Amino acid sequence: MKRLFALILSIIMLLSISVPVHAREPRKVTAAFPKMDDSRLYIVNEDGTLGGMMYEYFENLGKCAGWDIQYVVDTMDVLFDSFYAGDIDLMGSMGYSETTDEYADYPSLSSGFDYTCLAVLNDNTDITSGDLTSLNNRSVAITGTQEKNGKKEMLEDFCSNNEIQVDIKVYNSHDDYINAFRNGDTDMLLIGSATRGNDMRIVTRFADSPYYTVVSKDKPEILRELNAALYTMHAMSQNYTDQLENKYFKSDDSLANAFIAEEKTYLKDKCTLTAVLPRSSYGASDHLGENGDYSCLDADIAEYFCSVIGISVNFVLTDTLDDAVKMVKEQKADFLPVITTLPDSDETCRGLQLFPYNTPEQMRITANPSSNKPVLALPQYEYEQGLPENHPLLGEYEKILYLKSPAECLENVAEGNATETILDSFAAHYLLMENSYPNLSITPTDLKLTAMNLAAPASADTNLLTVLEKAMLYMNASEVDDIIYQRMITEQTNASANLTTFFKNHVIFISVTLLSVIAFILLCIAVAVISRVRQKSMLETLAERERSEKELSYALEQANVATEAKTRFLSNVSHEMRTPLNGISGMLTLMQNETSPEKNREYLEKARISCRQLLSLINSVLDMSRIESGRETLTPEKFHMYAILNELHAMLSVQAESRNIRMEINGDSIPDRTLFSDCVKLKQILSNIIVNAVKFTPEGGRITLTAEEKTANDSGEILYLFECRDNGIGMSREFMDTMFQPFTRSVEADKMQISGTGLGLSVIKGLVDLMHGTIDVDSQKGKGSVFRITLPFPEEPDTEEDTSTDGERETEEKTESSPLKGKRILVTEDNELNLEITEQFLEILGAETASAHDGAEAVALFSSSPPGTYDAILMDVQMPKMDGYEATKAIRNLSREDAAAIPIIATTANAFREDMEKALSCGMNDHIPKPLELKKLQDILMKYCCSQE
Structure with a gap:
């Protein structure tokens, strides 16, 4: 939901920028495209066509930036020289280095993250993936550029830390570096994880770092457009680069081929690995383990890694995480699937071998961010030794409370004992779904405080530890993320089944139901006592019970329908945006082909009206929540009814005409008087009614909105009757009974694949009630519908008004x-x-x-x-x-x-x-x-x- 609103706000921001009368020609931008044999990153086919991950990335980047990208294809060495000379504008997949920084400008957002890796040819059987001892006394090819960028020093540190001796050979030419490796002059190649060729496999990786699409120096316009395009791409899909990498680089190596003989024998003899699950695991129910049910995050992670290894898994249960850690240390279990630790912490899990696989996003949860004495609450089990010295958080807070659990941290913030807490996103979302904290707010942070690890006994069989190490190397990080987020979605879906949450949200319903159940039990006892005497009464009671069960079954079915409607809400709301977007797009298209300034000003004004309608549409999603909670209020202002009707016609006529529908808005009989009410909500009501009519009226149909002034009511307010009549498909009586309920859509709408959120009519009804009006509907299937809305409006007392026309005002403003x-x-x-x-x-x-x-x-x-x-x-x-x-x-x-x-x-x-x-x-x-x-x-x-x- 959050990602959707970020996208909507990005679209609004872009649409609110003034549009020039003549659209500029796409900027021609050159991009380096190196020839690389067997590359998945850059592919040059025999017929000269291009492909690969970076080609697809550049093409989408060009669409977001409005560029015409022209590719310069050559060897890497030639391309580097041309880029540094400023003859090429863009170069992709570049890490940061002081050398490159002299010749290039870096954007504010990276394109993705890359691991430094050692690779061998696929037919190399002497070096085993994940077995660091097989790397000893081997030779490694690196480039002079890699040496300048510090990669040689990283490799030396990695080898030193793992007691490995390698012979590092430096090649000044990129072609010489590749050829030396493929010709067998060196055993291994130092590469980024995204630059692996089809004939290579990765044996180990280390030192992750971001990579960028960079711009040659002194080209600020291109850099500015690149930053805007990257912002748009990230707003539309935060995992865009990950999706591309999975598409082109998803590991097709077999982990089984990476196992040495001893490891294969160990796995064959072992048959099954034992994972320990604490009953406090995320998503675990009170019935964990009963009837073979091991549904929780820890079990999901354990099953995934065992599937990567190719071995089955069974589970043992403990009450707490401490008990689970103890069982692993005593080798009563092979591994613990999930344990969170501070990065680089040596004290947190002494006696365990940790295998990190995920660093979850940290969420800041606060109730009083402006307190003069900030106090931070942290879960003790994640920070057993406290935060390390010089940690940036230590300077932000007057006091840090280490509490037993994330739930206790959340309770202390809610009760005011702490200012805020920082929890990983999984714990935060789970606890906030399980309990109601209306006074708390949650925001993401850039902190990377804890890591998720798989833990095994440090004293375990060496083969088990090396097998798990290789599983980490071959696991797919995106698949692990999917497992974690799927568990979150599952828990959110099941949250309604949680007794505490359900009781908080349905106190009256639960109370009535409990009283009914108690009364029913007492009735059953009475019937049991006198059953022989009053058999007829017992039969009537049983019949009543059967009827109640049917009603409950129907209620459950209706609840499932409502849940289904809500799950479609996010996708449906995006379709609702098409109405104003169609008006904007249509007007801008007409502007491209129109040379008359007067016409273009008319088109631009209509586009701006539709832009405001788009913003109003987004607000309607929020309006529904505010209406239901009773927080929606009216904002009265002066307006003329004929101006409202003219604006509606300008805004919606394009959509109606595009479907060959004749739309008329009649208000000629309305006196020219100044009214005082909430005209924004009036436009929202009428535009929603007309848009609905357009959706459900076939091509060639007719829609008429008539506005008529009635007599004043007892309060002196002027009554207006708005009648919207169409000859569309009409509505069934069954749908009309529930049409004003949120998330309700007709069967015909689904069959005809008509877009909609199911909120429009409920928002209309809520706003009409808020404005003290009435709404009536007549409809027949196949003949059309008539909506009649009556609204009262106070008249503004006569005042001296500005009677100049819009054109005169525009002239005055421009003067x-x-x-x-x-x-x-x-x-x-x-x-x-x-x-x-x-x-x-x-x-x-x-x-x-x-x-x-x-x-x-x-x-x-x-x-x-x-x-x-x-x-x-x-x-x-x-x-x-x-x-x-x-x-x-x-x-x-x-x-x-x-x-x-x-x-x-x-x-x-x-x-x-x-x-x-x-x-x-x-x-x-x-x-x-x-x-x-x-x-x-x-x-x-x-x-x-x-x-x-």
Whole structure:
């Protein structure tokens, strides 16, 4: 869900950027494409066509950046020389080094992670994968570039730590380095894990590091576009590079071929490995082990690694993790599948041999992030010896509490005994699903505190330890991640079966059910006592019981249907975005083929209207939650009904015309009067009704929305009747009984594959109720539907209004092309793209700008400047080091004459009423929601910067 909202917000941000009248031609960018024999990274076919992982990566990168990529194919040595000379723009799969940094600029995001590996030819039987002793007294080929980048030193350290002697041969030419290896002049080749050829297999790996797509020096425009494209690719798919690597480099080596004779004999004699499972394992039930049920994360991991090895597994159970560790140390079990430790910790698991396979993301869970005395709670079993000296967390907190379990850490934060806790993502999500903590918030961190390990006895048979070491080498990290996340999904699905969670969420239902059950039991006892005398009464009771069971069965079936609908929600909501996106895309396409400035301005305005509708659509997902929780409120403002109807027609006519549907919006009889109500929610109600009609009306159909003013009600409000009539497919009576329930879709919608979230009608009903209106529906299958909505609107008292037309206002706005000329604005924003957009908007308005990337930097810039330097401050809210709220308080508390008076305006994506109130309460003057609109930005800055002139 979080990844989906990140994608939606990225689309909104990109769509809110002003679109030029004439789209630029795609930039021609050259990329290095080396000829490499048997490479999966770069493939040059005999007919000259290109392929491989980096080709696919470059092609998708070009689409995101709007580039026309032209590939330069040559040997690696020639390409390096051309790139360093600036003749080639891009080079992929480059690690960081001081040498490369002299000739290239690195983007802010890496393309992926790469291991340094030693590889041999596939037909080499003298060197065994995972057997480090077989590497002794062998020769290794490396390049001069690898030596300059520190790879030789890494290899020497690896060999020294493992008591291995190798002969390192350095080749200045990349071709000589490859040929020496393939001709047998060296036994092994030092490579990155992503550059392995088809004729090679990896025998060991070490020293992981990021790799980048780099730009040759002094090409800032290409670097900026590369950063934006990488940001988009990561927002759309955080695992994109992993998916490519799995596609091209998923290990096709057989682990069985890596076992030496002694290991094969050991496995044959062993037949089965024994894994110990603590009953406290993630996902374990109270019935773990009964009837052969070993469903938990530890069992999933154990079965995966044993499948990699090619051996079966059986399980033994213990009550606690400590008991499991003790059993492994005493060699009563072969291994413990999951134990978390601090990285590089020697004290945590003395007596165990650890095999790390995953470093989970750490989540920060907090209830009071602004406390003056921060206290951190950590689970004792993960930090048995405490945090290492000089650990960065030690300087952030006044006190660190080491508690028995993650659950206890969470309870202490919820009760206020600790400010926050840091837990791995699996424990955090599991505990938050199992218990309700409405006052806690969870955010991801960049910390890598603990590692997940497989643990075996340090004194175990050497063959067992080497087999497990090789299993680590041959395991697929993505498959392990899938196992862990699948367990999370399973637990989330089963969370509703958890008694504690279910009781918290359904107290009334549970209470009524328990009372019913108790009454039923008492009734059964009474029937049993007098059964011989009152046989007829007993039969009636049994019939009632059967009827109750049928009702419960039906209720369970309905619950399953609702659960199914919710699982389709994430995919369906993306389809709902197509309505405004179609309007935007259509208008932009028309602009590309139109030379008339007047027409292009019309198209651009319609695109902007659809863009606002897209933002409104996303908000409707949040509206449903706010409506159900009773937190949704109205925001009244002045408006004219005819303007609302015109905007709806402009926004939705493109979609209707694309399906050859005639759409009419009639409001000619409505008097021109100023109303005072929430026009945003009115547009949301009417647009949802019309969009639904378009979806369910076949081509050639007709849709009519009629607005009519009725008499005033008892409160003096003016009643309006909105009638939306279509000749579409209509609705069944069964569906109409449940049509306003969340996540409800008709059978016809599924059969016709019509997109939708199942939330539209429930949001409409909630908003109509909120506005004290009514909604009625008439429909017949095959004939169409009629929706009638009656809403009351207070009339705004007569005031002197601006009667100029939109065209006149536009002329007036454009005449004053530099309304903020001579003003200096301090922009505080941690996101580079948002910062660039804001600065460009301010330049259009004629203002000068200064920028800060976090709250602390903003406070420093303001306090070090002479009074009167800045006329206003635009302040983002969520920033590193110091957020916008704290920065505002710090500025207001400065002892200088303009600290209390300077306008500070919040710029944030948090656009609810409570967010605005929070901004004002901390000392800010006003609030502008993102995405920014130029007119709103101008109005609010003119209000505070020019009101005294």
